Amino acid sequence: MPATTAESRLHYVLQHFWQAYDAVPTVSIGYADTQPQVEVVAVEHNFFAGTAPYPAPPLWREWQGRQLPFFFDAQPARPLLVLLPEGRARVQADVVSAAFYLLSGWQEFYSDERDQHGRFPYAASVQQRYGFVAVPVVNYYFEVLRAAVEHAGGQPLRPRRWADGRAWAAFITHDIDNLYSAWKAPAKAALQRRDWLGFARRYWQHFTQKDAWDNLAEVQQTVAEYGAKSTFFFLPEHRKAPNGTTNADYQVKQILPVIATLKQHGAEVALHGSLGTSLDPDRLYDEVVSFDSAGWGLRFHYLHWEPRVTPDLVDNLTNGYDSTLGFAEHYGFRNSYCLPFNLFNFQLGEAADFLEIPLNVMDATLHHPKYLQLAPEEILPALTPMFQEIERFGGVCTVLWHNENFDPANTRNGPREFRALMEYLRSRNVAFVNGSDICRSFQPSLSS
Ligand SMILES: [Zn+2]
Structure with a gap:
């Protein structure tokens, strides 16, 4: 090395x-x-x-x-x-x-x-x-x-500006892990209570009604209400990982019309690399080519990232972007930087070609048995100092909100809490951008 x-x-x-x-x-x-x-x-x-x-x-x-x-x-x-x-x-x-x-x-x-x-x-x-x-x-x-x-x-240096001269940017993203599984937890809970009627009702609904997580049009609509657009990361692997961890509960090829509609309405579509692809260049390559998206972006499922393998692997495959690097356990700055940047490729001893758009806050981080347990009213006050830092430096605020957490049944880190973040971002005059916008603004100057 x-x-x-x-x-x-x-x-x-x-x-x-x-x-x-x-x-x-x-x-x-x-x-x-x-x-x-x-x-x-x-x-x-x-x-x-x-x-x-x-x-x-x-x-x-x-x-x-x-x-x-x-x-x-x-x-x-x-x-x-x-x-x-x-x-x-x-x-x-x-x-x-x-x-x-x-x-x-x-x-x-x-x-x-x-x-x-x-x-x-x-x-x-x-x-x-x-x-x-x-x-x-x-x-x-x-x-x-x-x-x-x-x-x-003897001259001022000014921070870079975003679209329409705005001082900072927000990158709103959704990892699409599940579309058809909202019914499972309540059905299981009914079984455990020996509430047979409740179980039967859930089970029946599962076969006759749209699942609450089959909601991508609603997700897009919610984001659009703030004058924003967002990026959807789709997971092309339906089978579980060898250790039993789940990948998608849907098959991408069966939802191509849904994806096409999202794109028509301005969504960016990108790849959610399945478990194991962050370690395996052939499998990652297969997922990239199976998943046609112009100028592509990437985030790994479970935010999986092996620092000794993944940067070089992604570097060999693309000069697009990745947006995996945040800590699942805490919001903030994993590389202590609030602008998109190029990781260092330790194998080559130089900057990697692909752009890293660091992830600042994920919905699950805010309320999860193993992460933080913020009450709904604590979320925005907890995040505001971080947002202020990003605004101060003209950075990008990357938010991950899973489609599952647009389910109104989620009252902890659900649609209300997402809306509160969006209200804040809009009130601070942020530029809502997607990964391609960010690449266009960052990559040309790097290649010079
Ligand atoms: Zn995922």
Whole structure:
């Protein structure tokens, strides 16, 4: 595996920095050896030559009124930013190493921790350990660089803008796992109560009425009420995984007319990779080709993602986008960044080609026996600080709300709670975009 060099890490971080401000590089940024206008002070550490998942604990500094963790910061007594004469500046914490560490996904690549579904657990993350999951720390590091660059270049750097000049964007998505299973839980509960009549009624309804989760037109209609459009991720695998975990309860080829209608009404349709495809390039390829969608997007079922395999596998297959990377256990920023970005391909030692649109909040995270147990009225107040961070940095807020949770019977993380989020987003003048819009706005500048 190619080791990273200080140069490759700097290049990776600066690529994202300039992209965050939609700016062409006008000021040189680097370590002292290249005598740049903005010097980032190198801290003696050999961290990236090794394979340890975690660096030394961060030091906390105040920046723009916020306490922020700085990894690779040796001398907290020194001011963070020194503005020098003749268009020079010095950043006295190694924000390039710190940004590389978080953005690249280093911790999950080198950690051996995985949960029962094979995922890197939130509990093993530095975000959990130091309590900054809902703070896009890398965006704050970039603000330090921005202040230095503005001083050095004598010009303001402005955050990028979205459609109609809006300051930030929202990417509303639905993973379609189930269409026909709403009746099962209540029928089972009736059986357990020995409520035979209740069971019989559910069973009869199942055969004679539309299932409450067979609701994709209603989902689209609900989203449209907010002037928004959304993206539907369909799961082309009907069979269970070898360990018994379920994939779709429907067969894609039987619902092609439904999908066509969604598309006609402006929906984006993308691939929900079934269990195992995040580890198996042939199976993922089969699902991609079986599923014709122009310029494609991807999210893996169960948010399954093996950091040592999946990035390279997706990188080989597409320059489209993925939107798997959030923590199932907690809303926030898994890579501490609120803009779409390119993961680091550790096999190649450079940025991956596909765009990662990080997932910020999933419906199940908010109320689930193993995740959070927020009351309905607690949801929006809990999420608002995260939304404010995304708005501040002109980022993308990615929301996953399963079609199952548009069932009015769900009064915990159901349609009412979804509507409350949409009301908020609309009230903050967000641009509702889909994955293709985001790719169009982000990928061209990266390929240059
Ligand atoms: Zn799924």
